[in-house]
Amino acid sequence: MGRSPCCDKVGLKKGPWTPEEDQKLLAYIEEHGHGSWRALPAKAGLQRCGKSCRLRWTNYLRPDIKRGKFSLQEEQTIIQLHALLGNRWSAIATHLPKRTDNEIKNYWNTHLKKRLAKMGIDPVTHKPKNDALLSIDGQSKNAANLSHMAQWESARLEAEARLVRESKIRSHSLQHHPSNNSGFASSTSAPIMNKPEAPIPLPPRSLDVLKAWNGGWLRSIDQSNGGIGGDLESPTSTLTFSENAPPIMTSALGENTMPMIEFVGTSGTSEAGIVKDKDDRDWKSYEYKEEIQNPLSYTSNLNHMTWTAESLRTGVHVGNVMAEEGFTNLLLNNSYDRSFSDCGGDSDNGGGDGSGSGSDYYEDNKNYWNSILNLVNSSPPDSPMF
DNA sequence: AAACATCGCAACCGCGTAAGG
DNA sequence: TCCTTACGCGGTTGCGATGTT
Numbered sequence: 001m002g003r004s005p006c007c008d009k010v011g012l013k014k015g016p017w018t019p020e021e022d023q024k025l026l027a028y029i030e031e032h033g034h035g036s037w038r039a040l041p042a043k044a045g046l047q048r049c050g051k052s053c054r055l056r057w058t059n060y061l062r063p064d065i066k067r068g069k070f071s072l073q074e075e076q077t078i079i080q081l082h083a084l085l086g087n088r089w090s091a092i093a094t095h096l097p098k099r100t101d102n103e104i105k106n107y108w109n110t111h112l113k114k115r116l117a118k119m120g121i122d123p124v125t126h127k128p129k130n131d132a133l134l135s136i137d138g139q140s141k142n143a144a145n146l147s148h149m150a151q152w153e154s155a156r157l158e159a160e161a162r163l164v165r166e167s168k169i170r171s172h173s174l175q176h177h178p179s180n181n182s183g184f185a186s187s188t189s190a191p192i193m194n195k196p197e198a199p200i201p202l203p204p205r206s207l208d209v210l211k212a213w214n215g216g217w218l219r220s221i222d223q224s225n226g227g228i229g230g231d232l233e234s235p236t237s238t239l240t241f242s243e244n245a246p247p248i249m250t251s252a253l254g255e256n257t258m259p260m261i262e263f264v265g266t267s268g269t270s271e272a273g274i275v276k277d278k279d280d281r282d283w284k285s286y287e288y289k290e291e292i293q294n295p296l297s298y299t300s301n302l303n304h305m306t307w308t309a310e311s312l313r314t315g316v317h318v319g320n321v322m323a324e325e326g327f328t329n330l331l332l333n334n335s336y337d338r339s340f341s342d343c344g345g346d347s348d349n350g351g352g353d354g355s356g357s358g359s360d361y362y363e364d365n366k367n368y369w370n371s372i373l374n375l376v377n378s379s380p381p382d383s384p385m386f
Numbered sequence: 387a388a389a390c391a392t393c394g395c396a397a398c399c400g401c402g403t404a405a406g407g
Numbered sequence: 408t409c410c411t412t413a414c415g416c417g418g419t420t421g422c423g424a425t426g427t428t
Contacts, residue, residue, distance in 0.1 A: 016396070016422090038413065054414080055397065090416060102396080105417075110394055 013047045017056050021046060025053055026061050059102045066098030070107055078104060079112060083126040 013021075028044035034057065037050035046053060059065075070078070074096055081092045089101035089108075096104060113123040120128055 014398075036413080051399095051414085052397075058415095059396070087417065101416075106395055109418095 012041075012049050012052075014052070017060075021048070022056070022061060025056060029057060029061075055102075059100050062100075064098055065100060067103075070099075070111075074099065075112060078108060079116075079126070082108065082112075082123075086124075 017025075024044050024046055025040075028040065032043070034040055034054070037054045040046075040050055040053050041048045044053070048056075077095055078092060081095055085091050087105075089105040093099055093101040093104050116123045116126075122128070
């Protein structure tokens with residue numbers, strides 16, 4: 001209830017830690033574990049408060065911490081999860097192995113937030129700040145409606161995901177049956193920090209609304225692309241599902257075909273060949289190529305809209321550097337692929353109306369939230385996401 | 387080369403809450 | 408049931424590093 005008094009004691013050292021202090025803390029925890037943080041400083045011979053020791057350990061000294069640049073996958077994950085969770089850094093951190101909430105928070109505040117803002121994305125809402133510009137050809141109403149839909153879907157997603165999580169927890173005790181593990185067991189889903197021994201979770205029992213939702217748009221992609229496996233695969237995530245069937249969980253427990261994101265590692269290099277240390281260059285290059293010439297395009301793409309200022313005027317998708325590389329492409333790989341095919345005049349986008357931008361917008365919003373949903377689905381059962 | 391500005395990160399502060407007496 | 412303590416979390420700050428003029 002009350003505020004912690006632990007740091008009120010006079011004579012306790014504050015400020016940067018010295019190597020000697022680090023060594024003392026490290027040595028003590030390695031030998032005894034941290035136990036009670038309050039009692040630790042005295043036992044370890046440190047003139048620090050327990051809180052300071054805990055922070056030093058969790059944010060710096062812990063052996064399972066990865067330091068250095070964030071990969072594109074990590075950036076993508078942070079942005080997606082931030083769109084869903086807001087500033088719940090500890091929850092986000094559970095999906096970024098070896099990263100601390102503090103580090104993620106710092107990275108968001110010093111890099112990602114600024115970049116999004118610079119591109120006209122509201123870092124809080126993850127929506128374009130210049131929605132007004134979409135009023136061309138009367139699209140603004142559409143955009144507003146879809147924005148509300150996205151908000152509604154967000155809220156609904158949270159509720160669904162909460163149920164899923166509860167379901168996972170409930171079924172946790174039942175998952176000792178070998179067959180129950182099949183779906184998740186092959187996944188390299190996000191490791192659970194500090195809990196490497198955690199059992200592999202079961203697939204969610206039901207997500208009926210989401211299944212339908214998934215099924216609807218994924219089927220449409222399947223039809224238009226002649227198979228979605230390759231197109232949906234991103235360097236960050238791997239959707240796994242049966243080869244020819246839509247990636248819908250067709251039955252309850254034990255017969256999982258739920259599409260899952262596999263986190264394929266966040267080390268310095270990506271299996272997909274993504275270069276990690278070029279984020280700034282990539283972003284800047286996009287800004288240069290796209291934002292200056294076509295300020296709407298980047299903004300729109302980041303929000304899973306495939307419109308550009310040009311396409312809004314003409315209905316034709318203009319050249320898109322996103323096809324080549326970069327974070328946004330990773331983030332939005334689904335929408336890009338499809339939008340590209342749509343722009344060729346192919347009305348077979350699964351929506352059936354073939355009306356172009358409006359359905360694109362809706363489909364792309366679905367992609368965006370689906371990608372987040374996949375994160376939710378792949379979250380560890382004890383994830384504090386909800 | 388020096389002064390100034392900006393950035394990035396480690397650490398601190400204070401609040402909310404769970405746990406225990 | 409209330410109070411106290413301890414912990415975890417998110418927001419903020421301070422300072423060294425780096426970049427720019």
